[in-house]
Amino acid sequence: MTDFDFNSEISLAVSHNSILHIWSFILTTCLLVTVLAIYRYVSSQCTYWETQGVKTVSVGLLTRFTKQWHEWEHELCKRNGKIFGIYEMTKPVLFVSDPDLIRDILVKDFHIFNNRRDFSTGVEPLLDNMLTVVKDEQWKKIRSIMSPTFSTGKLKKMMPLIVECRNSLFNNLDKIAKTDGQTDMKRLLGAYAMEVVIQVAFGTKVDALFDENNPIIVNARKVFGQNINPKLILVLFAPKLAKLLKISPFDKKVMNFFKDLTLNIIEERKRNNDSVKRIDFLQLMLDSMQNNITLDSEENKDNDHEKYKEIQATDDIDKTLTSDELVAQCVLFFLAGYETSATTMSLCLHQIAKHPEVQQKLYLESKKYFDEYKGVDYDELNSLKYLNAVIMETQRLLPAALFLERVPNEDYELRGTGITIKKGHIVHIPLYAMQRDADNFADPEVFRPERFLPENIAHHPYAYLPFGAGPRNCIGMRLAQMEVRLGLISLANRYRFYPSEKPLEFFTSGGGMIPKTVMVKMERRA
Numbered sequence: 001m002t003d004f005d006f007n008s009e010i011s012l013a014v015s016h017n018s019i020l021h022i023w024s025f026i027l028t029t030c031l032l033v034t035v036l037a038i039y040r041y042v043s044s045q046c047t048y049w050e051t052q053g054v055k056t057v058s059v060g061l062l063t064r065f066t067k068q069w070h071e072w073e074h075e076l077c078k079r080n081g082k083i084f085g086i087y088e089m090t091k092p093v094l095f096v097s098d099p100d101l102i103r104d105i106l107v108k109d110f111h112i113f114n115n116r117r118d119f120s121t122g123v124e125p126l127l128d129n130m131l132t133v134v135k136d137e138q139w140k141k142i143r144s145i146m147s148p149t150f151s152t153g154k155l156k157k158m159m160p161l162i163v164e165c166r167n168s169l170f171n172n173l174d175k176i177a178k179t180d181g182q183t184d185m186k187r188l189l190g191a192y193a194m195e196v197v198i199q200v201a202f203g204t205k206v207d208a209l210f211d212e213n214n215p216i217i218v219n220a221r222k223v224f225g226q227n228i229n230p231k232l233i234l235v236l237f238a239p240k241l242a243k244l245l246k247i248s249p250f251d252k253k254v255m256n257f258f259k260d261l262t263l264n265i266i267e268e269r270k271r272n273n274d275s276v277k278r279i280d281f282l283q284l285m286l287d288s289m290q291n292n293i294t295l296d297s298e299e300n301k302d303n304d305h306e307k308y309k310e311i312q313a314t315d316d317i318d319k320t321l322t323s324d325e326l327v328a329q330c331v332l333f334f335l336a337g338y339e340t341s342a343t344t345m346s347l348c349l350h351q352i353a354k355h356p357e358v359q360q361k362l363y364l365e366s367k368k369y370f371d372e373y374k375g376v377d378y379d380e381l382n383s384l385k386y387l388n389a390v391i392m393e394t395q396r397l398l399p400a401a402l403f404l405e406r407v408p409n410e411d412y413e414l415r416g417t418g419i420t421i422k423k424g425h426i427v428h429i430p431l432y433a434m435q436r437d438a439d440n441f442a443d444p445e446v447f448r449p450e451r452f453l454p455e456n457i458a459h460h461p462y463a464y465l466p467f468g469a470g471p472r473n474c475i476g477m478r479l480a481q482m483e484v485r486l487g488l489i490s491l492a493n494r495y496r497f498y499p500s501e502k503p504l505e506f507f508t509s510g511g512g513m514i515p516k517t518v519m520v521k522m523e524r525r526a
């Protein structure tokens, strides 16, 4: 190599390096300018709460998803009081924890707050037609077709089917009690909850649900069983972008699994076409597809308290379901009925295992139910006051849903505050934080079921919302209460539970408080 060549190689390398440096400088500057421009744009859009005199809190997206959601939200509410505003990107969200205002939003002015935030995908009819997602008239139609499934009369008729599910649970727990008794109650009660859903929804018994590898259970666990679901985050915080990118928050394979399962059950029902009139959820849906349904508002006459009053079914409501709507509600039934009930029951067991004095009182109450009513009577089950108090106290401290949300369909002035919430803004009701607020419950961190005995109840009805409230509350509440009450009283009667060393750990996804496992040690009572 000559001197000349050597120098030109060096000068070529130097000039390449300089070009690279110039380009990386230009790119970094562009990136910084873009980030700054987005930041300035977002900040300039985030001024609404200021104009309303509302305390504004800036929250980082990262802290929200790296911390356990319930802890994050609890701390936020403790620091900032009963009304404050945040922004999700540029969307104004108002946190409201005042029980009187919550009553206005959920019940009194329900005609304005009848929808949740937009969760539709525009590409996934299975999700977009679910009762939890649909809006306005479509919601009214589907809700009034579904609600008779959960009337007291129907549930009473279903009690023997649920007792059968409870008996399969016993069979499985008896086997575990013969080993060292250490078990994940969340898994076992998940199988019980799924059996109940399948019985109530489809009048079908599916065997082997207690098998951990059963595909129904495996797929149901996939829906909620992850810590951070990036697609869900995008749908929640940038719904327009998610729609543009045609993103659906749940795994398509899982959704298709439940869709195919539902279609098979429907096909079988049509093939068998037996003459016995069935009372299950699927039959109500199929009848409504043929416009063959009489909406009986008498069915719900027990829902007389305003907190849980159903919308009234009137003649002007369209009563015909499309096939997309039918399949979506069936799949929703699987998803909504499984994780929430299994979580509530297993957390009740976790609590009684940690509080032996509570467990003993519950056992004494269970003895009467089993000795006098053989553990199968519907009305008597609902009159067990201590059982009810244990469940309510567990749901106060560890509710399956951490918050409720509503979106007004017109501008709305919050009574007595001078604050106007604009059409399309989000109202966020942080029920986990409210249920642990000393203004609502004395010694809020203490597990004390006695506070829910009828003679001791002292809280505002809208400070306790594990099933939501108003016409858009949990449609499955009565079914869930029946299944959880029957499950818990039966287990307390037959077994003794001891706490496990393993602390509870929750998934952080989606605003639910879903434990990964609930380990307890159990033994059969003599």
Ligand code: HEM
Binding pocket: 131, 132, 133, 143, 197, 332, 333, 336, 337, 338, 340, 341, 344, 399, 400, 401, 404, 405, 465, 466, 467, 468, 469, 470, 471, 472, 473, 474, 475, 476, 477, 479, 480, 481, 484
């Ligand atoms: C312990 C068990 C359960 C808990 C804690 C629970 C909790 C909730 C909560 C907090 C809501 C939101 C209510 C609101 O926005 O005001 C809800 C809605 C809903 N739940 Fe449940 N749920 C449970 C069991 C069930 C079951 C067993 C089903 C059905 C089989 C069900 C079906 C639904 C549906 C379809 C909605 C949406 C209602 C609508 O938008 O009209 N849930 N649930």
